[in-house]
Amino acid sequence: MKKRSLAAALLVPFAASAQPDPSDWEAVLQEAEGQTVYWNAWGGSTTTNDFIVWVGERVSEDHGVTLEHVKLTDTADAVTRVLSEKQAGTDSDGAIDLIWINGANFAAMKEADLLFGPFAEELPNWAYVDTEGKTVQTDFTVPVEGYESPWAMAQVVFMYDTADIAAPFGSMTEILEWSKANPGRFTYPQPPDFLGTTFLKQALVDLVDEPSVLSQPVEDAPYEEVTAPLWAFLEELTPTLWREGRAYPQTGPAQLQLIADGEVDMAISFSPGEATAAIANYQLPDTVRTFVLDKGTIGNASFVAIPYNSGSAAGAMVVANFLMSPEAQLRAQDPEVLGYGTVLAMDKLPEADRAAFEALDLGIATLSPAELGEVQDEPHPSWMTRIAEDWALRYGTVQ
C-alpha cells in the first residue's frame, strides 16, 4: 500500500467528489439502499443497545440500510480511529460511518476537519426539531453548524433510594453534608468517564457564584480561582465516599448495580428516565426516585456525526434522519425503553404524534418537564478536559 504524506492526506478528504448531497433526499435514499452503516456508540448500557437494535430493524425495513452497532467503551476510541485513518490516508470507506457524539469529542473532530457535512439541517425530519427551546445548534457552546444531528436531550438528575434517604437535596453543599453524616454511601464514576466528569462540572456549576465565566474557553478564564471551590468541595467529600474514594465505579450504569446491591444510596445520571427504565429491568429497587438541584442542573443534547471518510454517508444520514423521526423519538422517550428526552418541538408535530407524546406515561421515577426545572448550560468543552486532567493528578493515582 502506498503511503501518503500528511499534507496530501489533509487535502484529500474534501476533494472526494462522490459524497452524497443531503439536499437531494431522494438521491440519498436511493444511494443508501443496501449500504451497511457502522454506528460506533458507547455499548455499556443494555437499554441503549436494545434501542439501537430496534433502529437497525426499522431502517432495514424502510430503506434497506443495514445497521451494525460497534460497541465502544469510550467514544474517544472512535475519534482516534478516524484520526488514525486520516493519518494513514484511508480517505474513503473508513471503519466508522456514524458516531454517537457530543462535547469535547465533537469539538476535536470538527476542529480537525474529520466530519462529513454540513448535513443535519437538510434532513427532512429537521423540520420537527425544537431549535428555539433546546440546545441543538450548539454543543457545549461550540456551534454545531450542521455537522452533527441531535437525537436525544439529556439533563443531570440524581437517583436516590427513598428507603435510605428521606428527602432530596437542593445543592451540592447539602449532598456533602449528607455524605459526611453517612460515610461510604455515595460515589461517582471515575473521571475521565463522561458521567464522572459531568459530576465534577455539575459540582462546579453549582458551587461557583457566577457560572457564566464557564462559557468561555478555559484559557481565557482565571482557572485556579474559578475552580478553587470545586477542589475544596472534593477535599471534604472524598474521604466520605464509598471505599473512602480509593476505588470508583468505572461507568454510570455501574452505579445502578451499586444501588441495587445496597452499596450506595445515591447516584448521578444524565438521563431523567434512566431510573424508571432500570426499575423495569430489575436493575434498581422500585423505591428509587430522582431529583434535580434548586439552581437547576446541566443539560445537553446527544448527537450523531458522520466521519469525513465514511463509505456509507447516505445510509448514515438515513439513520440520523430516522433518529429524529417522531416514531423513534417517541420510543426513545418511553421510560420502558430508554427514557431519553425528545429533541422535537411539540407544536411542530402533526396532531397524532403530539397526542402520542402527551399520552406517554413517563413512569414512577421520572420528573415531569416542569419538575426538571431550569437547564444549566454546559461549560465550554475545554473546562471538561482541564478538570478531568486535574482530577487525575489529584485523585487518579494512589497518594
Place this chain on the structure above:
Amino acid sequence: MLRHVPLLTLVVMLGPVAAGLWGTLLPAFGHLPGAGLTGPSLNAMQDLLNWPGLVQAMRLSIVPGLLATLLSLVIVVLVTAGWSGTRTFGLLQRALAPILSVPHAAAAFGLVFLIAPSGWISRLVSPWLTGWDRPPDLLIVQDPAGLAMTLGLVAKEVPFLLLMTLAALGQVRQEQRMKTARNLGYDRVTGWLKTVFPPVYRQIRLPVYVVLAYSMSVVDVALILGPTRPPSLSVQIVKWMGDPDLTLRLTAAAAALWQLGLVVLALLLWRVGEGLVAALGGRWIETGQRRCLDQGLRLTGLGFGVLATGVVTLALVGLLVWSFAGFWSFPSALPDSFGLRNWSRHGPGTVAAMGETFLVAGLSTLIALALVLGCLESEHRSGRTVTTRGLWLLYLPLLVPQTAFLPGLQILLLQAGADVGRLPVVFAHLVFVLPYVFLSLGDAWRAWDPRNAVVAATLGAPVVFAHLVFVLPYVFLSLGDAWRAWDPRNAVVAATLGAPPARVFWRVRLPMLLRPVLTAFAVGMAVSVGQYLPTLLIGGGRVATLTTEAVALASGGDRRAIGVYGIMQTLAALLPFALAIIVPTVIWRNRRGLHV
C-alpha cells in the same frame, strides 16, 4: 511444497510478533511519521517517566504477576506431591480440567460477584451470621495491591500448571522414583519433592514462564478485577492507545517497551530464584531428612486445590443464576424471582456474537491445523524433528507480553493502510492459536498412537485436553517409546501395500488420528474464543466476539447481561471439546480399535 511449510509456519507465527515489536520500538523513540512526528527522541520516554502513576502501575504488573505464578506453582506442587495416584487426585483433576477452557474474562466476572462485599459469599452469611443488612464498605475488588486480580489469575493458572505437570509426570517415571523413595523411608510429600519435583520442574519450566509473562501483562482480568487509580501498566497502555491525543500513542509505545523489559526482568529474577531453590533444595536432599510437615502440607495442598476449583465453579454458577435473575438485592441469597427476560433481551445479541466468534476461531484454527499437520508430516518424511531451540520458538509468542507487540502491530497495519476487520484479526489470533495446536497435536502425531485417544476418552472429555495439549513439547526432547514402536510399523505396513506417502497421510494416518486432530482443533478454538486484546486492537472495533462484547459490558456493570454473555462465552469454549469427543465416537462406531 511440503518442505516449505515449517518455514511458513514460523513466519506466520513469529512474523506478527517481530513486526509488532518493530512497530512499537519506533514510536517509543518518538518516530510516528503518520502523526507528523519524526524521531528519534526521548520525549515519549520522558512523558512516561513523568506520569505520576508509573511506579504503582509497574508494581501492579510485577507483584500480582510473580505472586500469581508462585502461588499457582506451589499449589500445584503440593497437590501433586501429596495426592497423585489417589482417587482424590483423580477427582480434583477432572474438576480442574474444564476450568482450563473457561475464558479468563468469564471467570473474572463470576469472581467479582463472589467476593465483593455485596457478593454471593457475603449474602450467604448475611444477615444471620454477620448482622449486615447493608454490605460493609470494604475494598476487596479493585484493591490497590491487586490481590483480587491475583486471586483471579491463580484460580485460572492452577488448572493450567496442574495439567502441564500431569503430562510431565509420565515422562519422569514418577512411580519408580516414589517407590524407591518410600522404600528408603521417605514420607510422601518429602519423597516427592526430593525425587520427582526436580525432573518435573525441568519439564514444566517453559509453561511456568508463560504463566509469569501472561499474569504480568494481562488486560481483561485486570480491567475486571484490578485497581483503577492507576490501573496496571498493560491496562494503561491500552487506555493510551485509545486516546484521541496521538502523542499518547508514543507514550503507549514507550510503556509497551517498558512492559517488555519488566517481563524480561521478572523472568531473569525467576531464573535466579530457581537457582536459589535448587541450591537450598540440594542441601535439603543431602540432609537425608525423611519427613517435613508432610501431613500438614498434604492438607494445605488439598485445601488450596479444592478452593481454586470451588471458586471458579461457584463463580460460574453465580453467572448462571444472574442470567435468570429478576430483582436481587442484598442480602438475599437468591433473586426475588427467576425468568427468561434476560435471555430474551440479550440472547439474540450473544448468538450474533457467537457466530463471529466461531468464524474467527474456526478460520484461525483451520489455518493453524493445516500448518501444523504440514510441519509434522514434513518432519516425518524428512526425519528431522524439532529441537529444544525450536521449542523455544514455539513458546515465544506466549512469552512476549501481548501489550508489547499488539499496539505496534495495530500502528503498522494502519500505516500500511491495511483494511481492519475480520481477516487481520484471524491472523492475529493465529499467532496465539498456532503454538497451542502444535503443542497439543505434535505428540500424538509423532507417536501416532491411537492409544492416546483411548486413554483420553476414558478419562473423560476435559482430560483429553489435558492429555493432548499438555502431553506435549517435552516429548520433543525424548520421543516416547510409543513413537518407535508404532510409527515404523504403520508406515511399513501401508508402504508394503503400495501406498505413496501422501496416501498414507490421507488414508491411514489422518483417520487414525482423528480424535487427537479434533482435540487439537478444540484447543485452538478455546484459545481463540478467549482472546480479548488481539480482537480489540486489530479488529478496530468491527469484530465483535463474545469476549469483546462481554468485557465491554463489564464496564456497564449490568450483571444480568454479563451473566448471559459469560455463560455463552464459556459454552463457546466448551462446545468444540464436546464435539471432539462425540464425532470420532460416531464415525468410528464400527472400528473397535479406534473406539472408546
